[in-house]
Amino acid sequence: MGIYEDLYPVFYPESVAVVGASNQFRKSGFFCMESIIYRGKYKGKIYPINHSAPEVFGLKSYPTLSDVPDKIDLVIITVPAPAVLDVIEECGKCNVKGAVIITAGFKEAEAETGKQLQEDIIKTANHYGIKIIGPNTFGVVNPLADLNASFTSTLSDMEKGDIAFISQSGGMCHFFSYITMDDNIGLSKVMSLGNRCNVEFVDLLKFLEKEDATKVIALYLEGIDNPRGLFEAAKKIVRIKPVVAYKGGSAKGMDHLTCSHTGTLAGNFEMYNGMFRQAGIALAENSTELFDIAKIFSLARTPQSKRIAVCSPIAGPGIVMTDTLIKNGMDITKFTDHTINRLTKLLPPFTFRYNPIDMPFTQDIETISAVIDCVLADEDVDSLGFIMCQQEMFTPLNSGIAHALVGAKNKYNKPVAVAMIAQAYKFHSERLYLQNNSIPVYPTPERTARALTALSEYGEIIHS
Amino acid sequence: MGIYEDLYPVFYPESVAVVGASNQFRKSGFFCMESIIYRGKYKGKIYPINHSAPEVFGLKSYPTLSDVPDKIDLVIITVPAPAVLDVIEECGKCNVKGAVIITAGFKEAEAETGKQLQEDIIKTANHYGIKIIGPNTFGVVNPLADLNASFTSTLSDMEKGDIAFISQSGGMCHFFSYITMDDNIGLSKVMSLGNRCNVEFVDLLKFLEKEDATKVIALYLEGIDNPRGLFEAAKKIVRIKPVVAYKGGSAKGMDHLTCSHTGTLAGNFEMYNGMFRQAGIALAENSTELFDIAKIFSLARTPQSKRIAVCSPIAGPGIVMTDTLIKNGMDITKFTDHTINRLTKLLPPFTFRYNPIDMPFTQDIETISAVIDCVLADEDVDSLGFIMCQQEMFTPLNSGIAHALVGAKNKYNKPVAVAMIAQAYKFHSERLYLQNNSIPVYPTPERTARALTALSEYGEIIHS
Numbered sequence: 001m002g003i004y005e006d007l008y009p010v011f012y013p014e015s016v017a018v019v020g021a022s023n024q025f026r027k028s029g030f031f032c033m034e035s036i037i038y039r040g041k042y043k044g045k046i047y048p049i050n051h052s053a054p055e056v057f058g059l060k061s062y063p064t065l066s067d068v069p070d071k072i073d074l075v076i077i078t079v080p081a082p083a084v085l086d087v088i089e090e091c092g093k094c095n096v097k098g099a100v101i102i103t104a105g106f107k108e109a110e111a112e113t114g115k116q117l118q119e120d121i122i123k124t125a126n127h128y129g130i131k132i133i134g135p136n137t138f139g140v141v142n143p144l145a146d147l148n149a150s151f152t153s154t155l156s157d158m159e160k161g162d163i164a165f166i167s168q169s170g171g172m173c174h175f176f177s178y179i180t181m182d183d184n185i186g187l188s189k190v191m192s193l194g195n196r197c198n199v200e201f202v203d204l205l206k207f208l209e210k211e212d213a214t215k216v217i218a219l220y221l222e223g224i225d226n227p228r229g230l231f232e233a234a235k236k237i238v239r240i241k242p243v244v245a246y247k248g249g250s251a252k253g254m255d256h257l258t259c260s261h262t263g264t265l266a267g268n269f270e271m272y273n274g275m276f277r278q279a280g281i282a283l284a285e286n287s288t289e290l291f292d293i294a295k296i297f298s299l300a301r302t303p304q305s306k307r308i309a310v311c312s313p314i315a316g317p318g319i320v321m322t323d324t325l326i327k328n329g330m331d332i333t334k335f336t337d338h339t340i341n342r343l344t345k346l347l348p349p350f351t352f353r354y355n356p357i358d359m360p361f362t363q364d365i366e367t368i369s370a371v372i373d374c375v376l377a378d379e380d381v382d383s384l385g386f387i388m389c390q391q392e393m394f395t396p397l398n399s400g401i402a403h404a405l406v407g408a409k410n411k412y413n414k415p416v417a418v419a420m421i422a423q424a425y426k427f428h429s430e431r432l433y434l435q436n437n438s439i440p441v442y443p444t445p446e447r448t449a450r451a452l453t454a455l456s457e458y459g460e461i462i463h464s
Numbered sequence: 465m466g467i468y469e470d471l472y473p474v475f476y477p478e479s480v481a482v483v484g485a486s487n488q489f490r491k492s493g494f495f496c497m498e499s500i501i502y503r504g505k506y507k508g509k510i511y512p513i514n515h516s517a518p519e520v521f522g523l524k525s526y527p528t529l530s531d532v533p534d535k536i537d538l539v540i541i542t543v544p545a546p547a548v549l550d551v552i553e554e555c556g557k558c559n560v561k562g563a564v565i566i567t568a569g570f571k572e573a574e575a576e577t578g579k580q581l582q583e584d585i586i587k588t589a590n591h592y593g594i595k596i597i598g599p600n601t602f603g604v605v606n607p608l609a610d611l612n613a614s615f616t617s618t619l620s621d622m623e624k625g626d627i628a629f630i631s632q633s634g635g636m637c638h639f640f641s642y643i644t645m646d647d648n649i650g651l652s653k654v655m656s657l658g659n660r661c662n663v664e665f666v667d668l669l670k671f672l673e674k675e676d677a678t679k680v681i682a683l684y685l686e687g688i689d690n691p692r693g694l695f696e697a698a699k700k701i702v703r704i705k706p707v708v709a710y711k712g713g714s715a716k717g718m719d720h721l722t723c724s725h726t727g728t729l730a731g732n733f734e735m736y737n738g739m740f741r742q743a744g745i746a747l748a749e750n751s752t753e754l755f756d757i758a759k760i761f762s763l764a765r766t767p768q769s770k771r772i773a774v775c776s777p778i779a780g781p782g783i784v785m786t787d788t789l790i791k792n793g794m795d796i797t798k799f800t801d802h803t804i805n806r807l808t809k810l811l812p813p814f815t816f817r818y819n820p821i822d823m824p825f826t827q828d829i830e831t832i833s834a835v836i837d838c839v840l841a842d843e844d845v846d847s848l849g850f851i852m853c854q855q856e857m858f859t860p861l862n863s864g865i866a867h868a869l870v871g872a873k874n875k876y877n878k879p880v881a882v883a884m885i886a887q888a889y890k891f892h893s894e895r896l897y898l899q900n901n902s903i904p905v906y907p908t909p910e911r912t913a914r915a916l917t918a919l920s921e922y923g924e925i926i927h928s
Contacts, residue, residue: 026827026857028857031856109813151855151856151857152855153856154854169780169781169783170778170779171778171853171885172784174778174854174855175781175908178886178887181887182887182888220780222780222783248780248783248784248787249787250787251787251790251791252790254783254787286908287909288908288911315633315634315635316631316634316636316639316686316712317633317636317639319712319713319718320636320751322715323712323713323714324715324750326716326718349573360568363490387635389635390618390642392495392498392615392617393490393492421635421639422642423618423645424642425646443643444639444750446750447752
């Protein structure tokens with residue numbers, strides 16, 4: 001069997017048992033139960049395992065895994081570290097396919113016993129062919145299967161989408177999930193690998209490569225045990241779907257920290273960066289950018305090249321966007337004569353008719369729509385960065401502008417991204433409409449520019 | 465008279481006239497009227513000037529400035545460019561102190577006539593001693609005087625605060641205002657200088673230096689006519705109040721753009737950067753950071769040095785924050801033996817008791833409060849970066865953590881900043897409570913780290 005078949009029951013289990021399931025608030029077995037039963041979303045069978053309680057969360061509970069009368073695909077383990085090995089042994093006997101070990105206190109702990117315990121778990125799991133996520137993980141969320149095998153029930157609210165997030169850190173899973181949920185973007189997976197027993201980044205990449213529903217892979221990593229394997233896997237995957245990565249713990253002197261986190265050295269940042277770049281992985285410079293790039297990969301079509309146009313009703317943010325694009329190596333393309341002639345007819349004097357277009361005096365939707373069409377029609381333009389603004393003169397136009405952007409994007413099949421200079425709660429329906437129609441919206445010109453750059457760089461990779 | 469006295473009537477006028485005031489939606493004279501009368505906030509006298517209408521927005525209107533029976537401090541001009549010079553001449557005769565010229569089509573326009581027109585306006589204004597903001601400006605907002613002399617009435621909703629924002633771009637004024645309003649932070653001024661006739665960055669710096677209510681100055685600039693003057697003024701001001709600047713149009717080949725924007729060359733980025741740094745101005749790398757740094761300057765006390773502690777209930781974001789701090793030159797201080805002894809007694813095994821502190825297994829508020837106290841008590845710690853997290857185990861603790869942070873901050877008088885890993889709409893009252901108590905809250909570990917770095921660098925400057 002391949003890695004896809006091996007991991008499939010972990011992400012799409014027909015039944016789940018929670019070992020250490022508890023009615024007691026504050027226990028992780030409580031939170032994991034809360035997640036798995038959350039609003040009845042998960043449709044598979046759920047078996048709480050608890051030595052004494054007859055029922056947990058109102059479900060019949062079993063003293064041990066062996067007492068469960070049916071087959072179990074996935075086991076979520078929350079019992080203390082010293083008890084975990086026996087549970088894995090029992091998993092093997094019950095023909096369990098995968099286990100998520102929430103429990104901490106293994107390789108990452110200070111004591112040597114933790115390290116040995118983890119080694120023993122790996123041996124047993126490999127003997128029985130059980131795939132282990134963790135230990136020391138917050139868990140796994142698979143919105144596509146309505147599965148929340150983590151200790152954070154809020155993440156059950158996540159929408160289904162096509163971005164998979166793989167992380168070395170549960171905390172960063174929370175960050176990524178929340179920023180995504182705030183933006184009405186869906187995910188296809190969220191998983192924290194924790195200490196990694198027999199499931200590594202490279203295994204998950206290979207799984208996600210084969211999962212058609214996942215279109216984009218986002219990674220947060222601190223250090224990896226097998227950089228070469230990751231490199232080879234990524235190189236192959238990026239031809240099929242884009243990968244974006246953010247590397248934590250890259251400053252000097254961080255190794256002792258990342259090691260105490262999930263038992264891995266952070267490794268040489270420059271080495272990783274060079275390797276990622278060579279593999280065609282987009283590099284995020286911070287956690288926000290990791291999301292921004294994953295989002296544009298998910299929503300927008302990949303352009304042919306770095307030739308871009310910028311269009312703004314307000315000069316300053318247009319200058320900032322252009323500035324950032326140039327610094328990031330984008331090509332602020334020269335419009336064709338045909339385009340400039342059309343623009344000259346459309347725009348009033350005082351208006352900058354070259355790229356970037358600044359059109360503060362254009363306040364009718366017909367002209368703005370014509371300008372957008374004209375720019376995207378230009379054969380030397382492969383993408384467009386557009387500024388929208390909350391301002392009493394433009395506010396009434398924004399709905400029409402959104403409509404024009406979607407229309408022209410569909411007509412010319414070129415990616416468009418919008419920087420929305422507005423209060424956060426404004427233009428909710430315009431934002432949704434744009435994003436539902438493959439035009440990502442960002443709150444600053446710089447973030448828009450960085451996302452468009454990553455998209456164009458990916459375009460150059462796959463079109464080369 | 466000094467610049468403070470000269471500019472005072474512009475920012476604190478007892479009466480305002482709007483030349484070109486209009487009842488017609490879409491005219492800038494309409495929007496400026498909307499701003500100045502907004503909900504009756506401005507308590508001075510308002511005189512619409514309109515050649516034909518007897519009333520504008522229900523207020524008695526006058527055909528010309530000379531027809532107004534009372535004195536006028538500030539005139540907002542929205543009539544077309546060719547008519548502006550006559551209005552300035554009339555302002556002079558009516559003893560008007562200042563004018564905000566919204567109208568565009570001067571030095572920034574393609575035609576030579578615009579340039580000449582601006583020269584003539586400068587001559588006339590200087591002859592009469594009228595201070596001009598603009599032309600080609602979105603205007604000026606002074607929440608401290610309930611004055612909105614701009615074409616964007618939404619900005620009247622801005623809270624009073626102690627950050628002044630001076631910008632070369634009206635668009636960036638909107639960005640800065642909205643991000644500030646979204647975060648319940650107040651401002652003391654928002655102003656776009658536009659083409660700059662006889663009021664330059666340096667004049668406003670000098671005005672704000674003397675205005676006690678302004679504690680922080682934030683600048684967005686593209687190019688300046690008198691860099692040396694700005695340098696000298698800033699050097700003096702930063703001893704009294706912090707200044708943070710963001711430079712747009714710094715990529716190569718941007719000069720033609722910034723010139724068409726407000727008639728100024730962008731100039732050499734490295735030269736500006738070096739000059740700013742030497743003057744003690746904090747440098748923002750993007751528009752979000754401009755706000756983040758201004759915010760921490762406004763809220764938090766300035767620390768003595770770069771020695772910082774990091775504390776997190778979830779490892780990943782703590783590692784990211786530490787990583788960013790180290791890259792930015794901060795000193796992740798070594799705790800004293802006394803602190804480590806106290807922490808060892810407080811924290812369970814598996815917990816990283818050194819700096820940064822990772823305490824995923826600490827779920828009682830007494831221990832967390834004691835850890836916070838212990839860290840801020842350390843004589844080698846001058847500031848603290850703290851991670852808060854929306855997670856079912858920690859969510860019930862967040863209110864108590866906020867309380868502990870405020871208590872310890874007040875006790876030891878050291879700045880604290882929080883990265884809140886949560887959905888945007890969560891913990892609203894905790895965020896407000898923290899910020900109202902001088903603890904800025906940011907949505908990512910990196911933004912928190914960058915802000916704390918700028919604050920500490922400023923601390924080193926003023927304590928050196």
